[in-house]
Amino acid sequence: MNKSITIKDIISKGLIAGVVILSLNVIGFITLLGERELITGWFSLGHVFLVATPMAVAYFTTKNMDYESKAKPIGVGFVIGAVSAIPSIILVFLETNTDLRQFLANVSPALTEFLTFGQGVVAGSFILLLFFAVMSALASFVGLLDKKIQHPLVTGVAWVLGIATFSEVLLIRIRDTFGRGVAKFIFEGETLNPIIALFIFLVAAGITLWWDQKGDGIKVTFAGFSPQKKKQLSKGRSLILMVVILFLPLLLGSYLTEVTNNVGIYILMGLGLNIVVGFAGLLDLGYVAFFAIGAYVMGVLTSEGALGLDIGFTFWTALPVAVLTAILFGIILGVPVLGMRGDYLAIVTLGFGEIIRVLAVSDVFKGTLGGAQGILQIPKPEFFGIRLVQPEQLYYVVLGGVLLAVFIATRLRDSRLGRQWMAMREDEDVAEAMGMNLVATKLMAFATGAAFSGLAGAIFASKLTSIFPHSFNLIISINVLALIIVGGVGSIPGVFAGALILVGLPELLREFAEFRMLIYGVLLIVMMLYKPEGFLPDERRKRESSTDEELSLAEN
Amino acid sequence: MSIILSTRNVIKRFGGLVAVNSFEIEVKENSISSVIGPNGAGKTTFFNCITGFYTPTEGEIIFDGDHHIEGLRPDQVTLKGLSRTYQNIRLFSKMTAIENILVGQHKHFKTHWLEAIFKTKGFIKEEEEALEEAIRLLNFVGLSGLGDQVAHNLPYGAQRRLEIARALASKPKLLLLDEPTAGMNPNESIELMHFIRRLRDEVGITVLLIEHDMKVVMGISEEIWVMDFGQKIAEGTPHDIQTNPKVIEAYLGSGAASGLNLGKGE
Numbered sequence: 001m002n003k004s005i006t007i008k009d010i011i012s013k014g015l016i017a018g019v020v021i022l023s024l025n026v027i028g029f030i031t032l033l034g035e036r037e038l039i040t041g042w043f044s045l046g047h048v049f050l051v052a053t054p055m056a057v058a059y060f061t062t063k064n065m066d067y068e069s070k071a072k073p074i075g076v077g078f079v080i081g082a083v084s085a086i087p088s089i090i091l092v093f094l095e096t097n098t099d100l101r102q103f104l105a106n107v108s109p110a111l112t113e114f115l116t117f118g119q120g121v122v123a124g125s126f127i128l129l130l131f132f133a134v135m136s137a138l139a140s141f142v143g144l145l146d147k148k149i150q151h152p153l154v155t156g157v158a159w160v161l162g163i164a165t166f167s168e169v170l171l172i173r174i175r176d177t178f179g180r181g182v183a184k185f186i187f188e189g190e191t192l193n194p195i196i197a198l199f200i201f202l203v204a205a206g207i208t209l210w211w212d213q214k215g216d217g218i219k220v221t222f223a224g225f226s227p228q229k230k231k232q233l234s235k236g237r238s239l240i241l242m243v244v245i246l247f248l249p250l251l252l253g254s255y256l257t258e259v260t261n262n263v264g265i266y267i268l269m270g271l272g273l274n275i276v277v278g279f280a281g282l283l284d285l286g287y288v289a290f291f292a293i294g295a296y297v298m299g300v301l302t303s304e305g306a307l308g309l310d311i312g313f314t315f316w317t318a319l320p321v322a323v324l325t326a327i328l329f330g331i332i333l334g335v336p337v338l339g340m341r342g343d344y345l346a347i348v349t350l351g352f353g354e355i356i357r358v359l360a361v362s363d364v365f366k367g368t369l370g371g372a373q374g375i376l377q378i379p380k381p382e383f384f385g386i387r388l389v390q391p392e393q394l395y396y397v398v399l400g401g402v403l404l405a406v407f408i409a410t411r412l413r414d415s416r417l418g419r420q421w422m423a424m425r426e427d428e429d430v431a432e433a434m435g436m437n438l439v440a441t442k443l444m445a446f447a448t449g450a451a452f453s454g455l456a457g458a459i460f461a462s463k464l465t466s467i468f469p470h471s472f473n474l475i476i477s478i479n480v481l482a483l484i485i486v487g488g489v490g491s492i493p494g495v496f497a498g499a500l501i502l503v504g505l506p507e508l509l510r511e512f513a514e515f516r517m518l519i520y521g522v523l524l525i526v527m528m529l530y531k532p533e534g535f536l537p538d539e540r541r542k543r544e545s546s547t548d549e550e551l552s553l554a555e556n
Numbered sequence: 557m558s559i560i561l562s563t564r565n566v567i568k569r570f571g572g573l574v575a576v577n578s579f580e581i582e583v584k585e586n587s588i589s590s591v592i593g594p595n596g597a598g599k600t601t602f603f604n605c606i607t608g609f610y611t612p613t614e615g616e617i618i619f620d621g622d623h624h625i626e627g628l629r630p631d632q633v634t635l636k637g638l639s640r641t642y643q644n645i646r647l648f649s650k651m652t653a654i655e656n657i658l659v660g661q662h663k664h665f666k667t668h669w670l671e672a673i674f675k676t677k678g679f680i681k682e683e684e685e686a687l688e689e690a691i692r693l694l695n696f697v698g699l700s701g702l703g704d705q706v707a708h709n710l711p712y713g714a715q716r717r718l719e720i721a722r723a724l725a726s727k728p729k730l731l732l733l734d735e736p737t738a739g740m741n742p743n744e745s746i747e748l749m750h751f752i753r754r755l756r757d758e759v760g761i762t763v764l765l766i767e768h769d770m771k772v773v774m775g776i777s778e779e780i781w782v783m784d785f786g787q788k789i790a791e792g793t794p795h796d797i798q799t800n801p802k803v804i805e806a807y808l809g810s811g812a813a814s815g816l817n818l819g820k821g822e
Contacts, residue, residue: 411673411674411675414672415672415679416658416672417672419658419659422655422659423651423659426648427648429609429646430648431648431659432629432630432631433607433608433633433634433639433640434662435635435662435663437631
C-alpha cells in the first residue's frame, strides 16, 4: 500500500527517532557501547546504536511511499535523519553550558566528546547532523533498491557488524586455534581490521547474491529428489549436527563452553516451564523454586563441607533424589493451587517461589541449608573415576540432561497427554467434558516441569560447587519465562533460540549486562508487537497466527 | 423401550432465581427427543445440570439404568456414556480437526504416559487405531480431507459438524445437542436433521436436542418437552405440542394462540 507523506509526518517521525536516541544517550547506553570499537579507526558499537534508530525510521517511512523521482524518498530520509539529530545537539549544548550531571549522571563531557566526534561543539554538532542525515538518506536509498541488490548488501553489512561485535570472543578462539599470526592479521588489537571487514562484506554479499540466483534452482532440484534420497540427505544432516554437538567444546574453547553450559542449564529449565506454560497453559511464576530444591538436595546430599550429610551420596546417586524431591514439591504445591485459573495461579506460584527462597535464607534451616552463607564444597560430578572439572567435561553432563528433557518433552507432546494439555489450554471446561481429569492432567504438567527444573538445579549446584539463596530469586523465573516467550511459547526449538538470545548473548556482550533488563523489556515489547509467535514458533502456533489470506483459502 | 435418562424434580437456583424448576423428563432409549422453549427459559442450564457443568440444587438425574449422575464432575459424566455439544461452538479452535476428535476419544485410551515416552508397541498401535477411528468419524460427519485444518479456520457449518464428531468420539450412549442448527441456513438445517436421524438409525445413539428451529424440532423429534421460566409447560408428540395453546402462548404471548401454527415438519 502506498502512502503520501506530509511535512508534519516527516518532522514528527524524525523527532520520535531523536527522542529515542536522546534517551539512549541519557541512560549512558551509547557512551558505554562507544567503548567497543568495531572496525579499527572507523566506528564503534555506540555509533551503530546511535544511528540505527533514524535509519530504521527513515527506511520504514519511505519504503512504501509514492514518489515521482528517487530524489524524493532519499530527501525524506535525509530530513528525518537531520531532525532526529536535533535533540542530541540540544543535549550537547546543554551539557557544555550547564552542569547536568547532578541530575543526569550519564550526561558527561565524554558523551559530548562522543557525539561531536571530538571536533568541538559547533563543528561537531554540524557533523552529527550531517552524519545522521546522510545515513538516514542512505537507509531510504537502500529501501529503494531492487531486492536483488538490497538483500546481499544488507546481509553483508549484518555479517560485518556481527563478527565485529563478537570480535573479542572470536579473537581468543582464532588465536588459540590458528595461532597468534592469523589473529593479528584479522584483528587490530581487539577490533576488526578494515580490510578484513571489507573482505567479510564481499564474501557474505557474494554468497547471498549467488544463493539468490541459484538457490531456487537448488531447492527445485532438491524437491525433485526421490523420498528415499531426501531421507538420506536429512539423515546426513542430522549426523553432521550430532557430530557438531558432540565436539562443540573443542570448537568453542573453555570460555565459550562455560557460556554454553549456562545456556544449557536455562534450556533445561525452559524445556520444563515450556511444558507447564506452553503446553498446558498454566502460568507458573515461581518456577525457580524447583530449581532451588534440586540444587539444595544435591548440595545437602553430596557436600564435603560442614553441611554435607556425608552418607555416601555421589553426584549420580543424588541426581535422582533431587529430581524426585522436586517432583514431590511440584505435586505438593500443585494439589491445592491447581483449582485456580490464570492470574490467581500465577500469583500463588509467585508466592511459592518466594517462600522457598526465604526458607533457604532463614535461620530456621540455617543448620541444614546454611542460611545466607549457602552450601559450599559441593563436589563436581565424577565419571568412572574422572572428576569432571573443566567446562568442556561438564558440557556433556548438561548435554545429557538437555537431550533427555528434549526426548521426554517431545514424546509427551505427541501423545495423548500432550493433546490433553493442549485441549486444556484452549478450553478447560470443554476439556473436562471430554472425560479427562483436570487435576491429574495439570499435576502431570507441573510434575514434569518440576522434574526438569530440579535436574537443572542439581547440575547447577554440582557445576558451581557452591549455592547461595540469592541465586534463586524471582529474576530466574522471569528470565526463563521471557526466554520461552522470545523463542515461541510451546515450541521446543524455541526454548533453544530463546536461551541463546536471552542468556547467551548477554554473556558475550558484557557491556549489555548493565542494561539487561532494559533490553529484555524492549525486546519483549517488540516481539509482542511484531512477532508474537516468537523466533522459532511451534508449527501449531504458526497456524494460529495464519493470515486472513490463508483463512479465506481454507474456506474455499 | 427402556428409559436411558430420567430427571426427577431437578431444581437449579442461582441466588433468588430459579433457573430450572423441578423439570422432569424421561428419554427413551434409541429415540430422538427435544427440549424447546423461549430464550432464557433455562434449557441450557438444564443441560448443564445433566452434564455436570452445574450441580443441581435439588433433584435426581438417573442415567442408563440406575446410575445417579447428579453432582458428578463433567469428566465423570462423560465416562458414564454421555456426551454433548455447545450452543456457541466450543471447539479447541487452535487444534486441527483430527486432534479435536482425538481429544474426544480420551476415555478409550488405555496406555500410560510412560509407554508414550518409550513408544511401546501398544502405544503405537493405540495411536494408529485412534487415528483411524478419528478419520472414520471425520468422514462420517462429511468432513473428509479436512483433518489437518485448524478448527477455527473451518467454515461455520463444518465447525458444527466437527463438534458433533468430537462428541461422538467418546462413543456415547446419549448425545446432547445444544442448538445444533443455530446460525445455519434452512438448507444446512435440513441436512443436519437428516444427519441426526442417520446417527440414531445407523449408530444407534439416543439424541436429546435443545433447538429453536421449529422445522427441525417438529420434523425430527419423537417426543418434546416445552420449558418456560424453568418449568415444564407441555410434553408430548410434535402434533400435541403444535396444537397446545399453552405453548403458543409461551412463544408468542397470550392472545396469539388462535389460528397459529408452529411450523410443520419438512
